Amino acid sequence: MHFLTLSYTGTLRDRLKLFFESRQFHSIITAIIIVNSLLIGLETSNVVMFNYGYLIDLFDLVILVLFSLEIMLKIFVYKTGFFKDGWNLFDFLVIAVSLVPAAGSFSIFRALRIVRTLRLLKSIPKLRLIIESLVKSLPSIGWIVVLLSIVFYVYSVIGVNLFGEMYPRYFGDMGRAFYTLFQIMTLESWSSAIARPIMDGVPFTGIYFITFILIATYTTLNIFIAIVVNTMNEVSLENLQEEEQHIKDFVSEENRKLQKQLHAIQRKLDEMSRS
Known part of the structure; x- marks a missing residue:
């Protein structure tokens, strides 16, 4: 047998x-x-x-x-x-x-x-989760970039008009203004190198720099982080559902193959009993 x-x-x-x-x-x-x-x-x-x-x-x-x-x-x-x-x-x-x-x-x-x-x-699953989350976040991040670009554009125009003549190194044109605002957004020497010297020459300019930092650095970037974290949760849930579905599919396929073998064994037993 x-x-x-x-x-x-x-x-x-x-x-x-x-x-x-x-x-x-x-x-x-x-x-x-x-x-x-x-x-x-x-x-x-x-x-x-x-x-x-x-x-x-x-x-x-x-x-x-x-x-x-x-x-x-x-x-x-x-x-x-x-x-x-x-x-x-x-x-x-x-x-x-x-x-x-x-x-x-x-x-x-x-x-x-x-x-x-x-x-x-x-x-490494954790690294893979982060990369997948970042990639999936790109559409939403794109709209944050659009929002940030609008903020940069508005403040650049204001900066060129207010400080362009007195401080051409920082706000002489739109390109310089964009770069200066980017440095301010990163909080790299923004106060001692840019804001305070300009505030000494132009009064009440602190409002300009403070409002820009609040909008660009804290609000917008925190929204960016929130989007990535939310997407990570969504990707984690999707991966869990995919794993569960994969296990179900695997079990179903194994059951189908096992039933097929059992039917084959049953046919052989029937043939032997008839003989």
Whole structure:
């Protein structure tokens, strides 16, 4: 009764998919990325390269082969679906850049190997959540940029009219005024270098600088932070729902395959009983 020893192992593609989506695989990839980043950093030391350069180059080659194999196997597993995921495209481009010969006119690509470190953004869930939240926040952030641009424009026109003649270095034209307001918004030496000297020459100008800082630095940037935080909560909820749906789909697929095997076993038992 050898047919009773049948057990579900799945196809090679199914097993590879489970492996790629496992916590152990992500831990291994994260460790390899960290080691690779440290090795690339060691290459900046002439002493280290003189004594251990051949070993570092060998390890770098092995890691590149592992990364390339990972990408090829993922394409085999996910097929065209691989390129529908933005993170997979990012990995593909990073490895593609690493495969360019780093010699002659392409020597710049040797330095660009450090971009492999950016794969940590995908491998570490918390970093991935932040990046996804920032990307998803871009439409809303765009409107904040529009609002900030309007504020800059209004205050630049006022600044040129009020201070342009006396302080052309800061408000001589719209371009200088924009740059000055940007420095004020960052709170970098705005009081001692810009505001106080102008206040000594033009009275009541403190209202101009204080209102601009309140609007541009505190109000607008706090709205920006609120949008990012809110988006992070939304992305976290979406990821949780996707994981739950993935588990449900996986369980349903396993049940379907198990039922199929049970029906096959039942047919064999029926055939044996009839014989």
